[in-house]
Amino acid sequence: MITKPVFLCGYTSSGKTTVGKELAKQLGVPFFDTDKLLEQQAGQTPQQVFAEKGESYFRDLEHEIALQTADYPPCVISTGGGMLTSERNGTLLSQAGTIVYLNRPFEACYRSLMQNPDRPLIKNNTKEELRERYEKRAVSYRTYADFTVKNDRTPQLTAQRIMEFLKAKQTTKQT
Ligand SMILES: Nc1ncnc2c1ncn2[C@@H]1O[C@H](COP(=O)(O)OP(=O)(O)O)[C@@H](O)[C@H]1O
Ligand SMILES: O=C(O)C1=C[C@@H](OP(=O)(O)O)[C@@H](O)[C@H](O)C1
Ligand SMILES: [Mg+2]
DSSP: OOSSOEEEEOSTTSSHHHHHHHHHHHHTOOEEEHHHHHHHHHSSOHHHHHHHHOHHHHHHHHHHHHHHHTTOOSOEEEOOTTGGGSHHHHHHHHHHSEEEEEEOOHHHHHHHHHHSTTSTTTTTOOHHHHHHHHHHHHHHHHHHOSEEEEOOSOHHHHHHHHHHHHHHHHHHHHO
16 A cells, blocks of 8 residues: 555654554554664664763764665654654655654653653653653654644554555545
8 A cells, every 4th residue: 555664753752663563564564663773773772872972973873774764665664753853854754755743642742751761862851841842843743744643542543544644645646
């Protein structure tokens, strides 16, 4: 049903990894996660890279991964929450495939984050700072997304909503 990769973007803890796996299952295509690919190639988790080498080094590695995934065959790729904050990645991925923005309410993201608070950009931030980043990043996600989907019920239902969009897109293209 898809001819190019589908990239899932959204805030940290918006459900990109969870929904991405489910969507890949429903589409019958492989699933990748840019943070996992980065970890395999760097030999360190994103958390470790942030702590030892800093954010700018991490962003360069992340861009390398974006360049690689742009050439992947049809699949689902969940991106890290900061992937689309740079224009170089946004432009690249919007040309390489379909970008879907997972819009999960801030309070739900925040609740999930508090259960796994050692994501690097979360430590040492107040709830209000995290909310401000959520609003600011939403602008970047919307800039590049082909489709925005609410992730406000189950991950399965969110994946189904994306399937419906992809089906409609395919139909439109053929007519
Ligand atoms: N629709 C949802 N309903 C309930 N929990 C969810 C939903 N989407 C994501 N989660 C939970 O939120 C947490 C963060 O999800 P994850 O997929 O790791 O987010 P991301 O990859 O965007 O950072 C996980 O514990 C996941 O189970
Ligand atoms: O928001 C960010 O800038 C980041 C989000 C993380 O991914 P998730 O969105 O999966 O948490 C990961 O790429 C890295 O820690 C940086
Ligand atoms: Mg993730």
